[in-house]
Amino acid sequence: MKLDITKTNQAIERLLETTDNPRHRFLLQAYHRHRYLEIAGRYEEIFAPDMMVEDPVYHLHALGLNTTLRGQDAIRNLYRTWAETGECVMYTDDEKIAVGDNMVASMMTGYQFKPGKVLAAAGFDIDDENAMYIYKAREEMVWPYDDHGRLIGEDVWEVDPDNAEIIKLDPADVITTQEAAEILNPLIKPLPSFDETVARSRR
Incomplete structure (x- = not known):
């Protein structure tokens, strides 16, 4: 299972093609970036x-997690761990997205790389702690934003944890954090100025 992570944001890109509201x-x-x-x-x-408020809150009830993270330090620690373990590598499929003035909502099939040791420590029954796996599950997300377009947090749910799939990867199909960066760096675009974007829409 070799994932094409360049297609992770394709649902966002399709919605941008038909969205005129600045x-x-x-x-x-911002969601794409x-x-x-x-x-x-x-x-x-x-x-x-x-991009983010000073005191964000993440409610994560998916991908083997059931936790609330408060503040940038706690969230940064999670992202740092994922970058170090390769868990930052994710992919989405069959995604549906809606956007409002202060939120982005999404339903998808999500895929996240998970080292065998991480899964074993979380109580999952796997056969090789030295292998890399994919955790595949249906997810729903709401990301609230403030009036200046900054992320307030993430609310993430796994719809049916009992139906999650744990898929062992062939070593040739593993994408490292460094490889993901090399693949995605050309696709990561800077944000426009929120104030200038909204101000132009009011002229």
């Missing part, structure tokens, strides 16, 4: 002042 376009662009930065292991850039 505020909504900005949120979709955030996801590729995360997958590429460039997590520090997610915390830029124009």
